[in-house]
Amino acid sequence: MSFNTFGRVFRFTTWGESHGPALGAVIDGCPPGLSLSEADIQPFLDKRRPGTSRFTTQRQEPDQVRILSGVFEGRTTGTPISLMIENVDQRSKDYSNVALAYRPGHADYAYDAKYGFRDYRGGGRSSARETAARVAAGAVARLVIPEVKIRAWVEAIGGDAIDPANFDPDQIDANPFFCPDAAAAARWEMRVDGARKAGSSLGAVIACEASGVPAGWGAPLYAKLDAELAAACMSINAVKGIEIGDGFDAAKLRGEENADAMRPGQNGPEFLANHAGGIAGGIATGQPIRLRVAFKPTSSILTPVETIDRNGEATEIATKGRHDPCVGIRGAPVVEAMVALVLADQKLLHRAQCG
């Protein structure tokens, strides 16, 4: 695999900088004959879009996607699908002070250490805008796995978690936080507003469930479904942790508490628990796949932070410009997209080896 390509059979490569003219993705290995148009992709981009509420970054981007290849008469041809999203609202001048100084927690210093220089505008390629390309690619991936339903939501912001007893899936798209708990959503509105006004930022935990995955997808060990999901989610900007099923809580259980016992069922076994989160030995068991992803708080804050500049001299930096007080909120559609991309690839891989 290359530096910027993900997947084995259903593969995608993204390109584009935050402040370049456009972003895009090239999707490779898509089965032919699937109905595809911009209308299949745009809704997912709209869900992710910045500037839709005061709780996310104030950059206004229409994020209109164009399909440039791989589709003929409304169906995928099996050849590469090129998607492009043009950047409109770059405001490069907001970043003028970061050209010389390194923002702590950002990749600035690391990029310079690796490449010798970097496109500093808006975080260049490390910007969260790159996720627009992933979300677009994820929309295409969903067409490959119509049998699967993928849904992500925000489980906690700044340590304040939802109450599982209040879980209502219909709430997820009813508030700006992808929050399934209306009471939590109300609390979060005040928290995030407060963080934004204070020039601070908050972390978040995203939960995601994929149901309808047939038992058998995933290959043992190095293409383990859980390893692939881990890599996919960990590759999202600001992610610092991932759990499958009970995750770190499983480490506290005893064997008999953690077992997912089975009974005979109508279509395959009926499981009595799902501590494993739908994956055993790297292969899907047929149970819903459950995972949780930890997003650290945005490193772009208005509070000055001690840092150094390109000459190694001490300085301070406070990032101006428009920023997310909580990047995790918009992480939910991105996590969904990555899960879709991994599952599409795994479906084709399984088909390759096992028919």
Added chain:
Amino acid sequence: MSFNTFGRVFRFTTWGESHGPALGAVIDGCPPGLSLSEADIQPFLDKRRPGTSRFTTQRQEPDQVRILSGVFEGRTTGTPISLMIENVDQRSKDYSNVALAYRPGHADYAYDAKYGFRDYRGGGRSSARETAARVAAGAVARLVIPEVKIRAWVEAIGGDAIDPANFDPDQIDANPFFCPDAAAAARWEMRVDGARKAGSSLGAVIACEASGVPAGWGAPLYAKLDAELAAACMSINAVKGIEIGDGFDAAKLRGEENADAMRPGQNGPEFLANHAGGIAGGIATGQPIRLRVAFKPTSSILTPVETIDRNGEATEIATKGRHDPCVGIRGAPVVEAMVALVLADQKLLHRAQCG
């Protein structure tokens, strides 16, 4: 990447079943001229070996490695290095009752769903014995990255964690638990003994630190160092979660608490904190890389568990044979090996692109 191959430039493929004649690894892309012999590998295998204490599985395997290719006159030639470890103590008859029934929490059901049948003996390829091949490969990887020091330890067993104030690295190899806290090691002795006698099992959390990694290793986004580490560790049998740096705790911090401020230093910047765990934007910052891995409890327990058999009929299963009451203990050398393998690959990748 293939089903069973890991890495991009420094690549390895493992093979072998738990109850087959042997296990092995083929390492590809190793730089030439490195001094290598069995003596460089064997100590790491011995550290990992089953049967070394009553706290781990009672299977007695010498795990003697042989180098079959890729080395001439004591140095790597740059051509593939084939390592082989012969299985000695298989005791297949212990697994006779699992041929027909599925052990909950194991990959049995999932394997059958994928492949139609499976080598049920000792878990076939899903067995933890495959990790012997990884540990051997990891020993070779270490030769590629002499500048890096990798150390893993057990941080908690069954929810009982070490006390950071008692952290003493010299304790790690002084007890059977790779535990840096002597007091915790004493408590764990009783816990694990108890679990073993009760036919139960416990989970564990492994922490790992890699210091000396130069800033710059890692490539943005899809070959992100943290994503690669996540995939590598998640691919270890029984792993259910992984964190980099503060991990899920970062999700509870505010931006200004999570920032790793910088000051001028002698060789590059001096960081005032390491919430990021040594990686930003997928690239190493030069700080120690810190990660934590969650191991679920062994699914092989002597308590009968409700399950189904191959015909879909209800049955019970209690796995006899020899098992780990806590697989996480031996996970520490495996985590070290995976970290070494990823870092070796990343070093060469960085060299490929940036010289």
Added chain:
Amino acid sequence: MSFNTFGRVFRFTTWGESHGPALGAVIDGCPPGLSLSEADIQPFLDKRRPGTSRFTTQRQEPDQVRILSGVFEGRTTGTPISLMIENVDQRSKDYSNVALAYRPGHADYAYDAKYGFRDYRGGGRSSARETAARVAAGAVARLVIPEVKIRAWVEAIGGDAIDPANFDPDQIDANPFFCPDAAAAARWEMRVDGARKAGSSLGAVIACEASGVPAGWGAPLYAKLDAELAAACMSINAVKGIEIGDGFDAAKLRGEENADAMRPGQNGPEFLANHAGGIAGGIATGQPIRLRVAFKPTSSILTPVETIDRNGEATEIATKGRHDPCVGIRGAPVVEAMVALVLADQKLLHRAQCG
């Protein structure tokens, strides 16, 4: 590797159909810091462009390339480089009769057999226009290997070969045939004119030489430099054969005739012959790399040919529209581009493994 991605470290993926809105390439793994602008790429596209003489297809395409990412302040950033070339002169109506019938020698039937349907306009993705994307990518590859000089020329058209005694490299760019033999160029003018007027077509043989490749590039066996060059050239539309060095003629020589003896030289050995074409055991020897590529005649001819239609019924087909009477002519810049792409990848691979 994917269906449409080539290379291991310096990788590129192309996209785009002949009659879609655009074509492009995403280049991945390019070293950072290289000076790059459209001006570095455009001349190679111009060399390849259709419509530049009556001897090539009459489609008028400006083939203007745009760099959409991966470059900042005139230098490569190390992140993916996206190149786009817009299609202007598609004339879809010329292809209306091929929607139902299969053109013999084209991929039409094979595409339908694979995908179930196809974008029939202008050959869809099997069209030679895709090579514009490759030529653009090849221009970027050249920046990675400034030490190498690559030159291709047409050696024969329709069985009429140049006379080695008349070989003058300055003639290559002085006629529309990339022909180093002025006398042959004059003959070819009449041949190709005749073929075009008759609605027929001719094959060609392209020769290419890459000098300045240091000994050591290339990896044994499966990443053999000659195997990679073979795959790269064979992937060009209409290519049916490839030779390295003496090629099929070597099969007629005796061992002592084929040996490339060596003497001491100033910078490494002085070779007394180059039957091997610069590659031994898959690794460059430091001698000029020589290869020859055979292009079959264009399958699009105005003479009606017996074929079947989509319903399996007998019909005839004569392709109208604008076509190359000899695609091999424009194959020369494409061969150069592919050789550049392979050598750039091999240089980085060598650097990865051997420093």
Added chain:
Amino acid sequence: MSFNTFGRVFRFTTWGESHGPALGAVIDGCPPGLSLSEADIQPFLDKRRPGTSRFTTQRQEPDQVRILSGVFEGRTTGTPISLMIENVDQRSKDYSNVALAYRPGHADYAYDAKYGFRDYRGGGRSSARETAARVAAGAVARLVIPEVKIRAWVEAIGGDAIDPANFDPDQIDANPFFCPDAAAAARWEMRVDGARKAGSSLGAVIACEASGVPAGWGAPLYAKLDAELAAACMSINAVKGIEIGDGFDAAKLRGEENADAMRPGQNGPEFLANHAGGIAGGIATGQPIRLRVAFKPTSSILTPVETIDRNGEATEIATKGRHDPCVGIRGAPVVEAMVALVLADQKLLHRAQCG
């Protein structure tokens, strides 16, 4: 793809040096449930074996293969299949004079240039013995493609070709030359005997046909079936050229002569010719796939040749030891194996993308 791994879904990695203890292959991505034992592999190794006649090298190797993993109760499990062949008859002392001097035409000098040193014994990894591992892997590949019949034969030795009018497939296995023309076989006996006694060597051309390949296998452009076959065959030691269908002869034909016209047939179209050699646009057309491979003469000859030694000083070298007067003869089973490996991979790839 890695340095020593070939294929995308059905992948294999070989390892082992000519004078090391063993050679082997790890096959990855093999579908589960295929019946496999050593008896399925051994006959192909026997066909390839050195020492079976005075016309090939006099090294006596039993080439007994062992399956070490990936098979249970006689069927493939879907997990990696490890094959091992032990070296018995190394005779290292025969190579003592080549430690310091470079044999022209061999990879000696190139290996040293790349790696800094090399395993000089018997050509180390560049030795033709590595092909034993490929032939073993090819035997497994054949199980994946039972619908395909693959047959290779020697078409010419030292420029002396068979007479197509005398082609009798039953002769191929009836003489030591895999020659389908009994008269040619008789002439070749004298030629090769003469070359061997003179300490010289001869080149050869191998032809191969694969019939029964369904239309649709192969993916456009970078996973083109012909490009994959080209890479696979060119990676065989001593290969210098490859043609598909009419190959270089197609470059001399006019479009109307080269067209493979079609008529309605019973199961898909009936083709009136097969100039394309069964592949169009990189995809199989359903016609027999035909290819030709050129082998240069063995570089190991008893005639002293001018060369340099490791210190760059002039010297002469005449290789002693046991050598093939015509490596091309044993190239036939190797070409068959490579074709099988590519077709197995392509079958699974097609299944992945198109079901």
